[in-house]
Amino acid sequence: MRAIVISATGGPEALTYTDHPDPEMNPGDVLIDVAAAGVNFIDVYHRMGRYPLSLPFVPGKEGAGTVAAVGEDVREFAVGDTVAWGNVIGSYASKVVVPASHLLAVPDGVTAESAAAIMLQGMTAHYLTHSTYEVKPGDDVLVHAAAGGMGLLLTQIAKLRGARVIATVSTEEKEKLARQAGADEVLRYSGFAEAVRELTGSGVHVVYDGVGATTFDESIASLRPRGMMALYGQASGPVPPIDPQILAQRGSLFLTRPTLDFYIATREELTGRAADLFGWVASGQLRVHISHRYPLAEAAQAHEDLEARRTTGKVLLIP
Structure with missing residues (x-):
């Protein structure tokens, strides 16, 4: 797969677009083809080493996409489902593996991009x-x-x-x-x-x-x-x-x-908050303003623009 990899912390130049091994699945995991990954300031903190992670790593903590495969213990999701996730590292990539317990089904009336944009924010x-x-x-x-x-x-x-x-x-x-x-x-x-x-x-x-x-x-x-x-x-x-x-x-x-x-500590909390958000988006009560969409290869530019306050609304990376 193609991914953004950080091998040494630093500025936006630390975001390297490269070939990377496909993520490995465990029995309770779901493999997803990423449609969009959200860009957040926590990604900047990870890149800078302010919130340290083991190197090397693929950054990004939220996204949405289509289920490509499910682990043997997964019953709630099936190949072809549109799903979204947050608080799972590795989203700046064309594929990601997410534990089913952290995954949310995206309902009709909500696009994958809108779902990706609200998983953290x-x-x-x-x-x-x-x-x-x-x-x-x-x-x-x-x-x-x-x-x-x-x-x-x-x-x-x-x-x-x-x-x-x-x-x-x-x-x-x-x-x-x-x-x-x-x-x-x-x-x-x-x-x-x-x-x-x-x-x-x-x-x-x-x-x-x-x-x-x-x-x-x-x-x-x-x-x-x-x-x-x-x-x-x-x-x-x-x-x-x-x-x-x-x-x-x-x-x-x-x-x-x-x-x-600490506010999505249980599956019930996670799905309850998501139900409200997806419902508001589908009904038009909550508008998701996506101002910038960058190809995944331009993640460094997305970080530069975010840090320089040149963006408004949500910033997405599109693999």
Whole structure:
């Protein structure tokens, strides 16, 4: 098969497009011909070695495609099924092996590309709004990087739950995308905490922050007493250590650093969140904005564009 292989961590040039042995199957596995693989910042962290993996490896943690073969213990899936997966390494390839327990059937009305685009970001947006902080009608919610793939999904799902969404973006073009997704107010990053206070009076109920170092302090300052700071990523770099006393001084705030693994810890959780997402996509309640599709061979360019913030919405690799 053809795949992207990382033999040494580093910049985008570490992503090498090459021939690679087909993945080996175990009895509970499914072999899939990949139709699309999602590109996410966690792939960048893996490439850089920030989240180390054993070298060499094929990056990529989400995708969708067609079942090519099933292991002898697999009963839920059959050859020809359209399926999707997340949190399984090795998706930047023409073929991938996924344990059946991690696999989801893609229903009619949802394309393989849309399914690939929501396996990490959609699942994350779901647990953030339904479990980490359960958004309620009338809540004020602050969403950073609202024109990115994650931000657009978070904005839409928060609106489905009845929130007023305050979004941050960096350009006028991105503001248009955030408003199309339903954002009620759109701010630039400079001085956003003061603007949030002016809009809300006492601050927001929750901040969904995947940016990290450059937004963290103002995100904390944007919260109302007993508000929730959900730091789910660090696109701008890790947040320095903080004194927990700050949380007391700001009004008994809550701070959490959630990750997807702990919110799809059971098959029931995984399929339940997927059912909501697929249902919303099929009905048109949730729009998946795929802004860039790159051939698999151009994975390095996809990473460059993602890191330089030249992309909006979701980025996919097409084998």
